[in-house]
Amino acid sequence: MNRLEGRVAVITGAASGIGLATARRFAEEGALVVGVDLNTEAIETLAKEVDGDAITCDVTDEAAVEAMFQRVVDTHGSVDIAFNNAGISPPEDDSILETGIEAWETVQRVNLTSVYLCCKHVLPHMRRQGKGSIVNTASFVAVMGAATSQISYSASKGGVLAMSRELGVQFAREGIRVNALCPGPVNTPLLRELFAADPERAERRLVHVPMGRFAEAEEIAAATAFLASDDASFITASTFLVDGGISGA
Ligand code: NAD
Numbered sequence: 001m002n003r004l005e006g007r008v009a010v011i012t013g014a015a016s017g018i019g020l021a022t023a024r025r026f027a028e029e030g031a032l033v034v035g036v037d038l039n040t041e042a043i044e045t046l047a048k049e050v051d052g053d054a055i056t057c058d059v060t061d062e063a064a065v066e067a068m069f070q071r072v073v074d075t076h077g078s079v080d081i082a083f084n085n086a087g088i089s090p091p092e093d094d095s096i097l098e099t100g101i102e103a104w105e106t107v108q109r110v111n112l113t114s115v116y117l118c119c120k121h122v123l124p125h126m127r128r129q130g131k132g133s134i135v136n137t138a139s140f141v142a143v144m145g146a147a148t149s150q151i152s153y154s155a156s157k158g159g160v161l162a163m164s165r166e167l168g169v170q171f172a173r174e175g176i177r178v179n180a181l182c183p184g185p186v187n188t189p190l191l192r193e194l195f196a197a198d199p200e201r202a203e204r205r206l207v208h209v210p211m212g213r214f215a216e217a218e219e220i221a222a223a224t225a226f227l228a229s230d231d232a233s234f235i236t237a238s239t240f241l242v243d244g245g246i247s248g249a
Contacts, residue, residue, distance in 0.1 A: 002029060003231060004081070007031045010034045010069070010122070012059050014085075016042065017189055021217035024221070025218070034072050062121075081134075082119075082133075084136045119178070131176065133229075133232075135181050138181065139182055140183065142154070142158045142180070142239075157182075161182070185205055187217065209246055
């Protein structure tokens with residue numbers, strides 16, 4: 001499939017997991033991929049592999065985010081797709097009774113403020129172009145309680161979902177689509193680290209997945225490529241669940 005031929009796609013969190021798999025998928029579908037991450041070595045390796053570009057950028061830093069999108073446009077001529085995907089999972093117990101304000105604020109900054117900043121600084125370019133597709137990574141925990149105790153994480157993802165809907169509606173008549181991707185649990189380093197610290201958590205989580213397994217990152221990448229492409233031309237402001245049936249159960 002060459003659905004993304006000629007498109008310039010920025011992917012944040014491209015060094016690992018969902019972002020990495022999506023970078024490979026977008027490139028397979030013809031996009032020029034710009035991988036963005038804190039992990040310079042990994043995104044430079046990726047850029048070589050997919051014949052794309054790599055920009056080291058902390059997505060919580062407004063000046064860096066603004067400069068990153070400007071550099072993409074200056075170098076490649078446009079920015080057609082923004083997959084705002086970088087995120088973290090709180091390492092320690094994140095129940096409301098345990099979480100300190102600092103840990104809470106770190107999660108909001110990396111998971112939610114970063115998406116705000118990326119949308120804020122890519123939208124002027126997309127507006128000028130009169131087209132664009134933004135996919136923001138939320139999570140199934142944005143739409144349902146998952147009893148995972150991850151209060152700061154769930155709240156941050158709820159914010160990503162609400163912001164994506166709002167922007168999708170606001171920019172619908174300008175040829176810019178904005179969607180929230182809501183994956184269920186995905187077999188990535190982020191999830192593996194979480195479960196290594198608390199192995200029983202994996203079992204508890206798995207019970208709630210009707211398909212009886214976690215997703216592979218490539219399955220999320222396939223859904224993201226669809227959302228980013230013109231095959232999804234009438235889809236905006238959506239809550240796009242890719243969760244093995246969790247939310248339907
Ligand atoms: P991952 O840890 O494998 O990858 C996340 C990447 O984001 C890393 O390469 C990391 O370096 C990068 N990153 C973190 N902070 C950054 C910053 N400030 N600036 C730039 N890059 C930064 O995680 P993943 O599982 O692939 O998760 C990707 C996204 O999907 C996250 O937003 C996560 O919350 C979300 N998500 C994951 C799951 C899951 O089960 N894995 C489920 C639902 C949603």
